[in-house]
Amino acid sequence: MSKKITIEPVTRVEGHGKVTIFMDDKNNVTQSRLHIVEFRGFERFVQGRPYWEAPVLVQRLCGICPVSHHLAAAKALDVIVGAGNGDGLTPVGEKMRRLMHYGQFFQSHVLHFFHLSSPDFLFGIDGDPLQRNIIGVAKANKDLAVQGVMMRKFGQEIIRLTAGKKIHGTGAIPGGINKNLTIAERDELLKGPDPLNADKMVEWSQAALEFFKNYHKANRPQVDGFAAFPSNHLSLVRKDGALDIYHGVLRAVDAEGNRILDDVDYHEYDKYIEEEVRTWSYMKFPYLKHLGKENGWYRVGPLARLNTCDFIPTPLAQKEFEEFKAYTNGKPNNMTLHYHWARLIEILHSAEVIRDLLNDPDLQSDDLVVKGKKQYEGVGVIEAPRGTLFHHYKIDENDLITMANLIVSTTHNNEPMNRAVNFTANEYMGGQQNITEPMMNAVEVAIRAYDPCLSCATHALGQMPLEMTLIGSDEQILDYKIKD
Amino acid sequence: MYKLLLYGYGNPGRQDDGLGIVLAEEMYEWAVDRFPGKVDVDTNYQLNIEDAEKISQYQMVIFADASQENIETFTFTPVSPSKATIEFTMHAMSPAYIVHLCQDLFQLQPECFLLHIKGYEWEMKEGLTENAEKNLHSSLDFLKKKIETVLLNTQNQ
Numbered sequence: 001m002s003k004k005i006t007i008e009p010v011t012r013v014e015g016h017g018k019v020t021i022f023m024d025d026k027n028n029v030t031q032s033r034l035h036i037v038e039f040r041g042f043e044r045f046v047q048g049r050p051y052w053e054a055p056v057l058v059q060r061l062c063g064i065c066p067v068s069h070h071l072a073a074a075k076a077l078d079v080i081v082g083a084g085n086g087d088g089l090t091p092v093g094e095k096m097r098r099l100m101h102y103g104q105f106f107q108s109h110v111l112h113f114f115h116l117s118s119p120d121f122l123f124g125i126d127g128d129p130l131q132r133n134i135i136g137v138a139k140a141n142k143d144l145a146v147q148g149v150m151m152r153k154f155g156q157e158i159i160r161l162t163a164g165k166k167i168h169g170t171g172a173i174p175g176g177i178n179k180n181l182t183i184a185e186r187d188e189l190l191k192g193p194d195p196l197n198a199d200k201m202v203e204w205s206q207a208a209l210e211f212f213k214n215y216h217k218a219n220r221p222q223v224d225g226f227a228a229f230p231s232n233h234l235s236l237v238r239k240d241g242a243l244d245i246y247h248g249v250l251r252a253v254d255a256e257g258n259r260i261l262d263d264v265d266y267h268e269y270d271k272y273i274e275e276e277v278r279t280w281s282y283m284k285f286p287y288l289k290h291l292g293k294e295n296g297w298y299r300v301g302p303l304a305r306l307n308t309c310d311f312i313p314t315p316l317a318q319k320e321f322e323e324f325k326a327y328t329n330g331k332p333n334n335m336t337l338h339y340h341w342a343r344l345i346e347i348l349h350s351a352e353v354i355r356d357l358l359n360d361p362d363l364q365s366d367d368l369v370v371k372g373k374k375q376y377e378g379v380g381v382i383e384a385p386r387g388t389l390f391h392h393y394k395i396d397e398n399d400l401i402t403m404a405n406l407i408v409s410t411t412h413n414n415e416p417m418n419r420a421v422n423f424t425a426n427e428y429m430g431g432q433q434n435i436t437e438p439m440m441n442a443v444e445v446a447i448r449a450y451d452p453c454l455s456c457a458t459h460a461l462g463q464m465p466l467e468m469t470l471i472g473s474d475e476q477i478l479d480y481k482i483k484d
Numbered sequence: 485m486y487k488l489l490l491y492g493y494g495n496p497g498r499q500d501d502g503l504g505i506v507l508a509e510e511m512y513e514w515a516v517d518r519f520p521g522k523v524d525v526d527t528n529y530q531l532n533i534e535d536a537e538k539i540s541q542y543q544m545v546i547f548a549d550a551s552q553e554n555i556e557t558f559t560f561t562p563v564s565p566s567k568a569t570i571e572f573t574m575h576a577m578s579p580a581y582i583v584h585l586c587q588d589l590f591q592l593q594p595e596c597f598l599l600h601i602k603g604y605e606w607e608m609k610e611g612l613t614e615n616a617e618k619n620l621h622s623s624l625d626f627l628k629k630k631i632e633t634v635l636l637n638t639q640n641q
Contacts, residue, residue, distance in 0.1 A: 045608055057497075138585070145588075146589050146590075148533065149533050149537050149589060150534075152532065153534040154536060167505065167527055167529055168496065168497070168529050193567065218605065
């Protein structure tokens with residue numbers, strides 16, 4: 001008799017999902033699946049609305065990553081208002097958007113590391129579940145927990161000052177921005193009272209990296225081997241090969257580092273990327289067309305970005321990048337838990353970029369918007385914290401949206417996350433008679449590394465307990481557990 | 485000086501989920517006029533870890549949120565630090581957890597309450613439902629009286 005174990009939802013990921021693990025009579029894993037509940041109604045929702053509303057409307061999708069959607073939509077609409085193909089804004093227009101974006105990156109990555117992942121590194125995957133959360137972190141390493149809170153606050157302040165407000169920000173508009181950064185606002189971020197200033201954020205970012213590297217040094221086999229598997233990697237890179245999360249060209253490399261997508265124009269993304277539908281999941285499975293479904297899937301996000309780019313254009317992060325690359329002898333890094341390492345390097349890079357931007361006098365310019373000849377179609381792509389985010393709109397002669405297509409970061413990582421779950425389930429659950437908490441958490445650790453945003457539900461809809469169901473081949477429930 | 489924070493949260497792009505935000509916005513002018521410097525009003529999509537630091541600066545915090553629980557109009561209940569919700573999704577960080585975090589990280593524990601206002605619809609569009617509007621107005625009346633009572637009783641602090 002085979003068994004089916006269902007874990008629902010996956011805790012400490014943003015939104016909720018369900019993991020199903022099929023086992024045979026001898027408790028061997030035969031198959032595993034990560035089911036995603038992803039909200040796809042947005043694309044229909046914006047049809048018929050004036051295009052200039054899109055950057056604000058898209059923020060309804062999610063309270064976790066509204067800035068990513070806000071900026072990707074704005075970039076697509078830059079094309080529509082004739083403001084170039086992503087690089088035609090005024091200096092203040094582009095730099096204010098970059099400040100907003102790097103602020104979001106900083107706070108999102110910080111939340112993920114300090115709040116969701118550091119408990120696993122402090123207490124171990126098989127640690128006491130009652131300890132494995134930020135309250136446990138606070139008791140074990142109070143400084144680390146406080147730093148996480150204050151770094152989040154700093155990033156949120158950047159978003160507030162660049163987007164105009166915390167909820168439904170309006171900072172980015174088609175063709176530019178609607179406000180610059182005043183001297184007072186700049187000084188609040190640059191020279192704010194300790195610890196809320198840019199220098200302290202750089203210092204703490206370095207400390208967080210050291211924390212991870214020390215853990216890695218002491219736990220190399222586990223960190224390196226956990227859910228490691230070869231894959232392709234895709235991201236935006238700047239035209240000169242630098243890491244760039246706001247604008248660039250699409251590049252993909254295979255597990256050996258060979259270019260399989262060679263710096264192509266993202267406006268033509270649909271020439272290169274196809275999405276497969278599988279009956280058991282609401283979320284599609286993207287792949288590179290020319291490689292096919294079997295070989296064309298890829299990772300996105302921090303690990304992919306550091307695998308595709310040639311260098312990082314800030315000195316402290318570049319030094320860390322060199323160490324990161326040296327660890328795999330310059331080849332792509334395919335170790336799932338190294339997503340955290342890459343994420344921490346990106347936190348440091350973001351802190352450096354934020355500090356540099358705050359010192360740039362362009363941010364006080366009044367030349368906010370560019371407009372040109374109207375177009376009827378636009379594509380905007382950015383690197384969201386979780387990976388590459390595509391927004392594509394078409395409008396009619398009345399300026400109303402007739403088509404919207406979004407490919408969100410978590411969708412790109414659908415196949416890799418499923419593979420990570422399968423790997424972990426085999427490693428931790430195969431041959432076992434009882435499903436223990438550490439084994440369950442191992443599956444969750446594998447998913448959490450990708451920082452998925454599984455559903456853009458509201459908090460009111462997202463309150464769900466952890467639910468486990470064991471079902472036999474005859475569809476009878478053999479066991480059921482629920483964790484509030 | 486005794487200071488009170490009114491903190492509304494939710495997604496106003498999801499109908500009644502925005503009840504906490506709308507309440508906070510409706511209260512803002514009244515609070516600033518009636519008790520200048522003593523009441524702050526803030527809003528966000530959801531509670532998050534940095535809110536532990538924010539609430540540490542106040543003597544009293546009132547969280548305002550939409551509720552899909554089986555209540556009549558609204559409830560107003562004290563919030564105690566709780567470990568009960570430490571296994572969470574990011575969309576479900578509770579006031580009790582934030583209070584717990586505040587206590588653990590900053591050794592401060594403001595007096596906290598949760599105003600839970602009954603909501604009905606959660607689809608992707610703006611605007612409250614008619615019944616949610618009614619509940620909002622009932623809770624506004626209640627909250628103004630409550631804040632007046634608290635701040636008049638603490639005016640020498």
